[in-house]
Amino acid sequence: MPTVKYQKGDTVMGRWPGSSLYYQVKVLGFDSKSQLYTVIYKDGTELELKEQDIKSVTGFQTRSRSRSRSRSPARRRSRSRSPARTTRRSSSRTAAAVAATAITESTPSSRRDTRLKDTVEVRLSPVVSAYAALSLSDYRQGKPHFCELVRTLCICNQLDTQKINYLSEHGGRDAEEKLNLTKLILLIFLLFLVLPTGAYFWLLFLPAWVLFVILQGNLTDPSLINAPPPLPPLDTFWDAQALCFVILWILFQALLYILPVGKLSEGMPLRSGVRLKYRTNGFFAIMVSAIVVAVAVHQGADLTYIHSHFLQLATATFIISVLLSIYLYVRSPDLEFASVFSPGNVVYDFFKGRELNPRIKNFDLKFFCEMRPGLIGWCLINFAMALAEMKKHNLDAPSYAMILVNLFQLLYVVDGLWNEEAILTTMDLMHDGFGFMLAFGDLVWVPFTYTLQAYYLVLHPNALSLPAVIAIVTLKLIGFYIFRKSNSEKNAFRRNPSNPKLSHLKTIPTATGKSLLVSGWWGVVRHPNYLGDLIMALAWSLPCGFSHLLPWYYMIYFIILLVHRDSRDMSECRRKYGSAWDEYCRTVRYRIIPRVY
Numbered sequence: 001m002p003t004v005k006y007q008k009g010d011t012v013m014g015r016w017p018g019s020s021l022y023y024q025v026k027v028l029g030f031d032s033k034s035q036l037y038t039v040i041y042k043d044g045t046e047l048e049l050k051e052q053d054i055k056s057v058t059g060f061q062t063r064s065r066s067r068s069r070s071r072s073p074a075r076r077r078s079r080s081r082s083p084a085r086t087t088r089r090s091s092s093r094t095a096a097a098v099a100a101t102a103i104t105e106s107t108p109s110s111r112r113d114t115r116l117k118d119t120v121e122v123r124l125s126p127v128v129s130a131y132a133a134l135s136l137s138d139y140r141q142g143k144p145h146f147c148e149l150v151r152t153l154c155i156c157n158q159l160d161t162q163k164i165n166y167l168s169e170h171g172g173r174d175a176e177e178k179l180n181l182t183k184l185i186l187l188i189f190l191l192f193l194v195l196p197t198g199a200y201f202w203l204l205f206l207p208a209w210v211l212f213v214i215l216q217g218n219l220t221d222p223s224l225i226n227a228p229p230p231l232p233p234l235d236t237f238w239d240a241q242a243l244c245f246v247i248l249w250i251l252f253q254a255l256l257y258i259l260p261v262g263k264l265s266e267g268m269p270l271r272s273g274v275r276l277k278y279r280t281n282g283f284f285a286i287m288v289s290a291i292v293v294a295v296a297v298h299q300g301a302d303l304t305y306i307h308s309h310f311l312q313l314a315t316a317t318f319i320i321s322v323l324l325s326i327y328l329y330v331r332s333p334d335l336e337f338a339s340v341f342s343p344g345n346v347v348y349d350f351f352k353g354r355e356l357n358p359r360i361k362n363f364d365l366k367f368f369c370e371m372r373p374g375l376i377g378w379c380l381i382n383f384a385m386a387l388a389e390m391k392k393h394n395l396d397a398p399s400y401a402m403i404l405v406n407l408f409q410l411l412y413v414v415d416g417l418w419n420e421e422a423i424l425t426t427m428d429l430m431h432d433g434f435g436f437m438l439a440f441g442d443l444v445w446v447p448f449t450y451t452l453q454a455y456y457l458v459l460h461p462n463a464l465s466l467p468a469v470i471a472i473v474t475l476k477l478i479g480f481y482i483f484r485k486s487n488s489e490k491n492a493f494r495r496n497p498s499n500p501k502l503s504h505l506k507t508i509p510t511a512t513g514k515s516l517l518v519s520g521w522w523g524v525v526r527h528p529n530y531l532g533d534l535i536m537a538l539a540w541s542l543p544c545g546f547s548h549l550l551p552w553y554y555m556i557y558f559i560i561l562l563v564h565r566d567s568r569d570m571s572e573c574r575r576k577y578g579s580a581w582d583e584y585c586r587t588v589r590y591r592i593i594p595r596v597y
Ligand SMILES: NC(=O)C1=CN([C@@H]2O[C@H](COP(=O)(O)OP(=O)(O)OC[C@H]3O[C@@H](n4cnc5c(N)ncnc54)[C@H](OP(=O)(O)O)[C@@H]3O)[C@@H](O)[C@H]2O)C=CC1
Pocket: 425, 426, 427, 428, 483, 487, 490, 493, 494, 514, 515, 516, 517, 518, 522, 526, 527, 529, 530, 533, 561, 565, 569, 572, 573, 584
């Protein structure tokens, strides 16, 4: 009779099948026939584990501590946690274990050999090994983000784990050769995207693009594929008054934000378990802003200034976003966040941000910038464009096209502010740092490029027939319905998974304690909210007609943005949820558009 190492009632660390994560478990018994231990997780889930998947509690450290030791996401992420990549060695009685704190093994040798371990684990598949080789050599050269991009792009190009595994099982050389072209294309993409050059690229490209589209909007024949118009003299960019207006607007919004009006909502738990509080009074802010603007117009304020000084206002806002990003960079970094996301590269850190939730006392800079000056500014600018159109064409009322664009986008923003709490469960708030990308995105990109349809219509009117108006409105409402319902469903579920209103929905439990919705909207496609958003984007461009590409810019940009976000989210969820995510993907096969994508 072999000796039983762990006894009934012992508290030990049990490896979660197919991952390198260990959770605290209690031994319930040992079956000498199968040589398996039955263990129970904290949530009551029982599993059978082999002896080598069990360790004593000593010799472990919390994952957060080990994370902060390694600043390399490349190293951390290439350590496969996907069950698809590893051989499952234990049998499970239930599909999932709801975990307490996830713990990784930490022995002196495992620490010493982290790099070796990475290589061994990722060699399980040819494609992954190519990625790993790339990432490791590039990591050594100080380009850890390089591998992140390859990984993201691999996923973008559908080289997901299942395909990779399929190829490793069936492919051999042929399959790998077939991938060469794809890899080549990926590498060309990388020339543009690779970081830190990628961060430089985006730092220059994003402002240049805003300038390009604004200048195009002033041309008689605007297009996205026209050569850029000649740069106006430098002094035309600058207008001190425009800067004052922008500062006043931001301060005004900040004042509304800090007023003790409206609900204090709790964010999602941070890694430390803390839940930050957010003042969700965005609807109040837009209402007050509308009243103030209406009074100002009534008092004779000429809002068409916004149209005639669009470039100067954009420049002023850009300057503010750069100053804000510098401030965000020089604030002391959030080490816990940086240890997970930041490779410690100055440009990359500046671009992506070093803190998840930078705050000045209770003033949350990311939340404020994402939901207030830019978003409400977007509606203000659209309204100003409608006035400019009336002035330019001597109209008593704006055109149908202008009214539709204004109303559609106003509805989108008002809805976002009305459901402001839901933003707390979105990727930006939960996972992304606050650096130049979001500061610029929130303050400049949103108000100065999302308004392009209205800006375009001032100089390029497009007459709409009544049936066209009805068709476009119907499309918008369909998109809005899908967008709102799906976002609310996920938000309600994340806030209270046992919400009785959602009890009819099927879910998959995951090892993190959170479950995934597999029916309802989230059972139709994996991102129903993106689907609704895309349909709405289509309805925003249609009123501008088909004469030029410029008003279709948002649609094109949005497809790229959402496809990229979906890939990023897919890889993040696969990392978080492992086999449960794969099961979700098997059940819900399409990402955004049913039966298409
Ligand atoms: N107009 C614009 O410029 C933009 C608009 N948007 C819109 O903003 C909204 C938010 O988008 P975004 O933050 O990108 O993504 P989501 O709101 O879709 O959030 C993704 C997260 O939802 C959770 N999740 C995914 N699948 C499930 C499931 N089956 N069941 C339960 N939870 C699930 C996961 O987080 P976890 O499990 O950790 O909770 C995942 O990381 C969308 O409507 C989008 O269209 C987004 C970007 C730009």
